[in-house]
Amino acid sequence: MCDLHDQHEHEHGSAAGGHPSLSRRRVMQLLGAAGVTAAAMTAETDPAMAAAADETAADGADGAYKAPEGLADDSPAKKTALAWIGANSTRVTGLNAEIWENAELSLREWKSSLAQAEFLERAGFRVEFGTAGFPTAFTATYTQGSGGPAIGFSGEYDALPGLSQKKGVGHHDPQEYVHDPFAPGYGPGHGCGHSALGTAAAAAAAAVAQAAKKHQLPVTVKFFGSTAEETLIGKTYAVSKGVYDGLDAFLDWHPSTANATGWGTTTAMTAVTFTFLGVAGHGGTPLGNKSALDAAVMMATMSEFLREENLAPSGRLHWVINNGGDIPNVTPEIAEISYYVREGSPARVQVLLDKVIAVAEAAAKASQTKVSHRVTAACWNQLPAKAFAELLHENMRQIGPPEFTDDAHKLAKELQESLGLPAKGMHDTIGELTPPNPVFMGGGSTDVADISWNVPTVSMGAALAPIGTKMHTWSTAACAAAAPGQAAVLAAARYLAATALDLVTRPERLKAVKDEFTERTKGVEWKTALPAGYEPPMYEPPAWFLKKTGQKWPPENITWPPKRVVSQEKFASLGPELAPQK
Template identity: 75%
Template sequence: MCDLHDPNEHSHEATAGSGLSRRQIVQLLGAAGIATTAVTATADPAVAATADSAVGVTEAQAAAYTPPEGLAEDSAAKRTALAWIEQNASRITDLNDEIWEHAELSLREWNSSLAQADFLRKAGFDIEFGTAGFPTAFTATYRRGKGGPVIGFSGEYDALPGLSQKAGAGEHDPREYVHDPFAPGYGPGHGCGHCALGTAAAAAAAAVAEAARRHRLDVTVKFFGSTAEEQLIGKTYAVSQGVYDGLDAFLDWHPSTGNATGWGTSNAMTAITFTFLGVAGHGGTPLGNKSALDAAVMMASMSEFLREESMGPSARLHWVINNGGDIPNVTPEIAQISYYVREGSVARVNSLLEKVIAVSEAAARASRTSVQHKITSACWNQLPSKAFAELMYDNMRQIGPPEFSAEAQRLAKELQKSLGLPESGLHDEISELTPPNPVFLGGGSTDVADISWQVPTVSMGAALAPIGTKMHTWSTASCAGSAPGHAAIRAAAKYLAATAVDLLVKPELLRGLKEEFDKRREGVEWRTALPEGYEPPMYEPPAWFLQRTGQSWPPENITWPPRRIVSKEKFSSLGPALQPQT
């Protein structure tokens, strides 16, 4: 799940005299009630670092906030970068559409990663595949001169399962329908818009490289093609391996329903899969069988009871049974249920995670099965950068919102009608920059968060999906491969490139970002949230991909083949046989 930037997060109706929106006041009142009944705990430094008070901003100053102007400079280098994006608009949208067509799932983005890498190679970047051992991750580097800053861009390209949709279709119409008389479904699709995310970031990186060439600006531009963002695996592990060390600034964006930036935080998260093992048997003679599916269902039910007394307002807990058997006439011997456990910091995630693990053990005891668990990913909450957000906002304001065609707005309204939403179209304004809500009430997670603790990081959103809709839906997939997505990509690439160029031509801005970053990090020691001995999950690449990218298999950081999970459980006893009655 990505960290999204939605203009609906900011009310434009600030209550007179308070500087807070109605929504913020309601949240404060609700949180105050929670605080008076909660058990007293030591303040979490990882949460305190995200507050404006960490950099000396008082409550009164935050309430009277007005975004500064004049940060973004209309330089010749910036004009070159923006012109490059316009001149290469068709190449850029072609890259998006190619990745959209592939719609490849996490850790298997064979064609998508190659397409993005080839685009950057043609722009003068050196490409190295296999970043942190991931076959589809790559690092693209452009260097000009010596001693200049190192600017990083974030690229992604994985799709989501079950969200296939025809591009530009206003009603649900899967592009890939999977026929199965017992379990029909849909193929994968770009329901989070990562085809656009990686494309716009690659275009911005190439535009900055062109500006540096033309205007003799010393810089190293690094583009990180990251795998498996939807599983929050690629960047979290890469950060733990030092991949993002040495950067001076990092720029990130995500498709959204609005055009906005800010300096809020995100939820930390741990992804964990529980595997229950039982004994298979005929459904018609079930006595003595041990159903692993029963255990998974019991766990799901019991974990729901955590919500009332064990989950704070910033917590999120969601699950899916991703292996529950194939046919009712065979008692499932193996079943798996996966959870995303989210909270405002790693420490709070771990507290909730302990309770979830306890539930799994109770379900195993009740069902007479065995259980094991594996953490597949874990990330921090995001460390914000107010100064970086202000610079990004000034550029967004000067460049203006995406230029949506009549075709794009028509599609958006068709989708809204299909989903039962007001037919308001696409967001065509730049949302006002406002301070984050004083009380963090939770939300999405992002593996960019771990990067944000290593280097000053900015995130922004550009409108790709219709107002009122959500990411991770087929409607987003429809937009990502058609007119709304194309407009969002051009705008996002310009916002990213313009902000990066400002850091090159105005070094004092970069110094300010670093000063704020150092202040926020005071007293916080970042350590990866991944468990000791963690091995990231991977799929074996096809031979042609290894040959194209110059890699060998397996990488050194995983055990291959992986350990097999096989049930060794025994049938359950019903006790001594009953004597026949006479």
């Protein structure tokens, strides 16, 4: 999912206009902070929100924030890394195109994970598959010397269902169309650009390794190939298992509609699926049947009534019925409805989640069905890193925006016209670094957030999709491995590699990042939002993949096969038989 998408406009608040005349706390007092009052921001009541708060907008006599200069160093190591990316640009863009063509869904990225792992192996990394028990997750490590910092890079490669689109085509034209007479649809596609995301991060990690080798810089470079980001499963569970322990800094990026970074936060989120069990029967003789679909529809309808009085502007509540039956003349015996519950902190998510659970129980009672629920994912809000963002922004500014060709702008304008948007093309400047919006108004979520509470973490966006469009769309899939995406992947690799090498060659920059992290996390004890006894969902890999990666199935951390979900409910009673009329 990567829900973290348009960083320039809102997701990280990275380029949202500051409010120089009012501090964040004051605005929150005046407006209720979208349901998050200043009192709620104190470390005692909600430490996660307090740590994410920012007063930069009130700094200075005129309240105007100015991004510092002189942070990034034009070092020989950085020149080597950037030159390596340029010299290997065809390999990098080729990897992006290969993963785009694979378009594999979460937890099933068999070919895509292997492609990224092999790219890093050729760059001298040692690769281990099965990170945190996930078959398609891997950790790649390169070590030069001893005593240097450990720098981590975030790789993702999962596609989204239903977003298939032909590469470089400016109107909706799915590459894979499902010809089903009752349920036509589209195949999966990289509508969030993860083909480019993992590729750019892998290229950056490889470039840093090459620079460290040539200039004898002590460093450990770690690349984390993460599964199932679109369902926010891969990293949250891996963090709880200590996968990211020992890192000094972690660099993350995401395809966007702009080139920008910042130090805003994200929403915490819990993903939960409700299963209703009823009794099947012929639709022509429905008396006594118990429709699980009726229960799911009732739940969906009732949950909409939460919006006016129970859902603050900082929250989000969205759902999909992912199992509602197969044919109208069979009363659905099992139905499932999945929710994403988002808010500004894990504590606020829990309050809203409890209300959603109450709605499910009411729907089950009204429909005479049985309900259960399971949490499939849960993450925190992201911890900001101002010093880190300032360093990354200066590198972005020095390197410059992606080098978009005329073909890239042409495709972007065709897509914009197709979607009814102004034909502005691609975003070809570096966005200004500005403080986050003083009032947190919600937005997307990311499983990188849990990493950010354990390791100093920075995130940024590079323009892969046209101005005004959105992630999780076929239009993004059209761009991801076409001219716009190929320019973005090379630019993102340069931004990440340059920033990482500043941390290696300028210890004071790394110290500033770590000092801020220590200060922000004072009094905050990160604890996974996943429930006790949580087992992550998984699919059994094909035999060829297990053999290729040297893994055995099942991993020790899951029960296999999973427990079957089978209804044992009884027909509903209609009461005593009616006496015949006389």
